[in-house]
Amino acid sequence: MAVVRDAIDENLVRALIAAQFPRWDGAPVERWPSGGTVNAMFRLGDDMVVRLPLVASGAKDVALEQRWLPRIAPRLPTSVPEVLGAGQPGEGYPWPWSVYRWLPGEHPPLGRSVPLAEDLAEFVLAMRRLPLTGAPKAYRGGPLATLDTETRSAIESLREIPEENVDCDAVLALWEKASRAPDGEEPPVWLHADLMPGNLLVDGDRLAAVIDFGCMGAGDPACDLFPAWNLLPADAREVFREKLGADDATWTRGRARTLSQALIALPYYRTTNQAMAGNARYVIGEVLEEAA
Missing domain, CATH: 3.30.200.20 (Phosphorylase Kinase; domain 1)
Known part of the structure; x- marks a missing residue:
């Protein structure tokens, strides 16, 4: 119907x-x-x-x-x-x-402060501590290689949209380097799996609520690192990483997953959803700056 x-x-x-x-x-x-x-x-x-x-x-x-x-x-x-x-x-x-x-609060603007990074890390750690018994498979969280075809296709689409001014050679190089790295041996954990700014509510600089759990389930811990690049500035990003204890392999996968999501979203939403497209542009810029 x-x-x-x-x-x-x-x-x-x-x-x-x-x-x-x-x-x-x-x-x-x-x-x-x-x-x-x-x-x-x-x-x-x-x-x-x-x-x-x-x-x-x-x-x-x-x-x-x-x-x-x-x-x-x-x-x-x-x-x-x-x-x-x-x-x-x-x-x-x-x-x-x-x-x-009803949960009160506002969606956070991009580039928020260290206190929000600390609160987000506490939330992610609490999700990871949930028992996995009976947990569904997360919407995201499988091997990074499953994103390869769609990510490459999105990069080629962006080459045809010069007004977006995306350095497609640079993002492709980052993606290829990450996709060649081993997936890591971390066991699956509970994930929210969609920690976008639109799914967070804040009261000032503090996290007030997390909403929209439709993607939740068990999967790769790197999937809940998304806020590091889709929301936080560089100083808060480091606080977030330190509190989560993310090693280099997990951090690399998290950055690659977040970049993939942004590359796919930008050509898809650029004329229909300014919030999604704007966040995708922010992610691409933050990832390229961090990798420079």
Whole structure:
């Protein structure tokens, strides 16, 4: 069943709430602006948010969060989404959806300070300490080689977009060097696996919450190093690395994974999602500067 994005609106949310959660029927519903591409977000009253997948793949993420967030939340040092209601298909909408408690905070601007780096490291370490029993496989976290074809294709696409001014020879050299290195022997750990600025909330310089756990699961520890290059400046990056105890091999894989994600995102989002494209440009610049 195809879903027209424009049909996912306040009227649909009101109908779903009235049918499945009558205790919240009549609460104000307001669409919440988001730079995400997988889910639509709606404020529900003052202290709740409704999250509805826009695509079928997002439905799997909702089910994952509904199962695992209540289990891992008590073990984490920062706030994460609390599932208040597990919605089911209905009113012409075909996928599961969720009602969460609203988490206050703002998305961090790029180049944040050392305190945020320390908080992010504490969060990543807490994720790594979660027991792996029954953990799903993370959306990211497999061998670096699985990214090779798509990364190279993205670099070639960027060669055809000179206005982006990406040094494609330099990023290709970095990618080839990283992809030739051994993957390392670290055992898999629990990952958030999508630590983008849009999935973080801050209060001033401190981490207030981590959201959107749809990619979580077990995988390569390097996958949760993303904030080192997609958010933090060089001094905070070193604090983040030191607190995590990342060795050279893990750091190299983390940088390569973050670069790959940015190279793929930039030609894809450059005209459709300025937040994603802007972050990709930031990553490419930070990686090239660090490697210089």
